Amino acid sequence: MISRGFKQLMAEANAMIDTVSVHDAQQSAGSDDVVFVDVREKHEYESGHVAGSAHAPRGFLELIADPEGPMHNEALVSGKKLILYCGTGGRSALAAKTLMDMGLENVASLAGGFAAWKEAGGAIE
Numbered sequence: 001m002i003s004r005g006f007k008q009l010m011a012e013a014n015a016m017i018d019t020v021s022v023h024d025a026q027q028s029a030g031s032d033d034v035v036f037v038d039v040r041e042k043h044e045y046e047s048g049h050v051a052g053s054a055h056a057p058r059g060f061l062e063l064i065a066d067p068e069g070p071m072h073n074e075a076l077v078s079g080k081k082l083i084l085y086c087g088t089g090g091r092s093a094l095a096a097k098t099l100m101d102m103g104l105e106n107v108a109s110l111a112g113g114f115a116a117w118k119e120a121g122g123a124i125e
Contacts, residue, residue, distance in 0.1 A: 013097035018108040051123035085110035
């Protein structure tokens with residue numbers, strides 16, 4: 001039997017992480033101090049993503065973030081603010097908590113995810 005379901009995990013993540021509005025995220029786009037990180041699956045990323053974003057699917061997140069991981073991407077440990085996003089905000093909230101559990105501090109989740117970004121007219125590749 002599951003003792004902590006997804007609703008509880010989401011509530012715990014949202015209580016710990018910073019959530020960034022689409023408006024604030026769009027104002028950060030293009031900043032040298034911010035990296036957008038797409039935690040969606042490969043096919044989702046390839047169908048369109050925030051312009052200039054790094055790709056770190058949630059299923060491989062720990063392997064990509066850890067400098068000793070076989071898939072490491074330096075962008076995740078660059079010291080810049082990481083704004084994670086997924087389709088609607090759930091996976092990115094859980095991913096942000098995971099990165100915080102790994103010791104990263106300047107991590108946030110995009111409220112409403114890629115859907116909200118597109119709806120607000122954010123730059124897409």
